[in-house]
Amino acid sequence: MEKNKITRAKVIKSIFSLILIIGLFSSTVYAYDVLEEARYLIKNFYIENVSNETLNKTTVKEMVESLNDPYSVYFSNNEYKNFVNSVDMKFSGIGVRFEVISEGVRVVSVLKGSGAEDAGLKEGDIIIEADGKSLVGLSEDKIPLYLRGDEGTTVKVKVKRGSATLDFTITRKLIQTPTVEGEIINNHTAYIKISSFGEDTADKFGSILDDLNKKSPSNYIIDLRDNPGGFLDAALNIAGYFIGNNTVVKVRDRDGDEAEYKGYTHRTKIDKPVIFLTNENSASASEVLTGAIKDYGAAYIIGNRTFGKGLVQTMFSLSDGSYIKLTVLKFFSPKGNEINKVGITPDFNAEYNNSMLVAELLSGDSKDACNKTGFLKVKIDGRYFEIDLKLARQEKYYKAYNLILEKARESGNEIKIGTSLGWTDIPSEYKNKAYFMYYPEYKELQELLNVPVDKKFTVTFSSNVDKSTVEKSIELWDSKTGERIPLSFEFVDSKTVKAIPKNNLKNSGEYYFVVNPTVKGENGAYLKEGTVSYVKVIGN
Structure with a gap:
């Protein structure tokens, strides 16, 4: 038996040479039985020393679970295949994106054409049971084991929707979601969304980047929000487009031995402004890439602090075809910054709904x-x-x-x-x-102070206007919220129009009344300049 065992030094050396952040290396250890194989692996390769109590558990599953590590998991052969497919975003399941919360599993979004959509699940629903099994307290790695399954099979789920508890029977369907997508937005910005670091993500990223570069973008937005990680090799490959073959990540085992991974060398390297988007669900390989980008100043990072999963897992196969995923290393940014339980702080803090909008505004050209x-x-x-x-x-x-x-x-x-x-x-x-x-080039007109809540605004132009252009050119908006106030229009004559708010204005409210220079005269000429007036409504 000893002759066939893989030594710790050999495994660590192999880990340093390849491939996954959530499943770095697959190797088989031959022993008298599966339980002994697992015991050997956990004792020799787990990131921390393990107690005899853990090592003496009577099943592999119990042994792994007793580590109390949410990232170390026992998989049957079929569960392992599902896990690998999930990294590549290819799986059969109910079709929801989710996040783990204290009450169960909150549905972040429902995929179009999925069984979940067919059954009537909605964003914000909280799944608390699947086929009678409570999902409360399960790790993110475990949830898919209950929601996914063979195509055409069904799963009964119990859902909390507000104060109601609902039951659904959902048919699982084959789901294939691209791990990377890209497009040109605002006519000049290359936007690339990376949802997972799958086996072919780097190749797809390169192809998409080549296609977008043909359109000569002025800048780039790389979206890593809600990206849970994946293959380290994909992160190293993609990092090369931003930092070349510099160090991307450092790893350290439990004995303090360290190694570094470098970025790939590509024929092209992005040399225009780049913005990265992250949030609290950007984890693992996403943090490898973001940590390197931040250390080298290769991009401006907008969003929320990342998840803080600075641990490397290795996948070991056992002789009965099952697998155990064990945490074996910690990883750090190129400058040695801690990531585990710390995360990466963005340069610009912005919540999910605003981070993309901030990025778009900062990408002006x-x-x-x-x-x-x-x-x-x-x-x-x-x-x-x-x-x-x-x-x-x-x-x-x-x-x-x-x-x-x-x-x-x-x-x-x-x-x-x-x-x-x-x-x-x-x-x-x-x-x-x-x-x-907002309007530095507009002409400031006299302030309208202490106007009534039912104020009607009269605009008189110097010549006859094309009435069809007026309604789209006049705006009234709340200066505190940006909310546009719905208006109706009454033409007094060809030069004069009344803009009438459809609802009363707020007491003590403050507004901007704007006439944009898109009003067109009957002669075809547009206004020479726009105008803006500050409006203050009388208080109670």
Whole structure:
């Protein structure tokens, strides 16, 4: 038996040479029985010393579970195949993305065409049971074992929806979700979403990057939100597009022995501004890539602190065809920064719903070397960003834009306004006028103070206008929330229109009444400039 055993040194050396963050290395140890095989592996390779009580358990499953490590798991042969397929996002299951919470499993999203959608599951539902088995307290690794299964089979789930408890019978379907997708957004930004680091993710990333680069993007957004990890090799490969063959990650075993992994060398390397998006569900291989990007300053990171899974698991096969996944190493960023239970802090904190919007705004590109009209430039954390004010003015970007302005002020208050001749400082008389950050090139009209809640706004143009362009050009919005107030329009004559809020304004509310220069005259000419008026509603 001793002759056929794999030594600890040989396994560690092999781990340093290859492949997974959640399943680094597969090897078989031959012994008198499966229980002894597992005992040998756990005793010699687990990241911490193991008690005799654990080693003397009567089944492999009990032995692994007694480690109290959510990342060390026993798999039957079929469970192992399902696990590997899940990394590649190929599996048969009910079709939901989920997160583990104290009450069970919260449905983050329901995949289109899935059994879950057919049965009526909704985002926000909490699955508490599957086929009579409580899901409360199970680790993220264990949940799929109860929700996935052979195509065409069914699973009965119990769901909490608000105060109600509902029962569903869901038919499992084959689900194949791409691990990486990309597109050009806002006409100049290459957006790439990496959902998992599967076996073919790096190749797909390279192909998508080549296709997007043909469109000459000005910058890139790499989205790692909700990416739980996957193959280390994929992370190393992708890292090479940003940092070349520099060190991507350091690993350390329980004896303190260390090794480094370097990025792949590619024929192209991204040399334009890059933003990474992370959140609390960005884990494992996602943290390997993000940690390297942050250490080398290769991208600006926006979002939430990452999960903090700085542990490496190795997959060992046993002679009966089953597997155990054991935590065998800790990993660190290239500069040696701790990741486990710490995570990676972004440069710019923003919640999920705002992080992408912040990234889009910070990815503006004025293009023209001289004319910067319609743009704002901010310096944040030593980096310069251009913001397209046409985006910033849109209601959905309101909170994100204010987060940026707040961050810019914290970083030194270097904010420039674009003009036809380049960048200029904000004139002192406008520094305390918030509207100016949205409409610096618009003409400020007289403030409308103490207006009634049922105020009707009358606009008179200097010449006859094309009425079809007026309704889309006049806006009234809440200066505190960015909410657009629905308006109706009554034309008094060809030059004069009344803009009437469909609902009463708020007592003491503050608004901006805006006439955009998209109003067209009957002669075909547009307004020379837009106008903006500050509106203050009378209080109680």
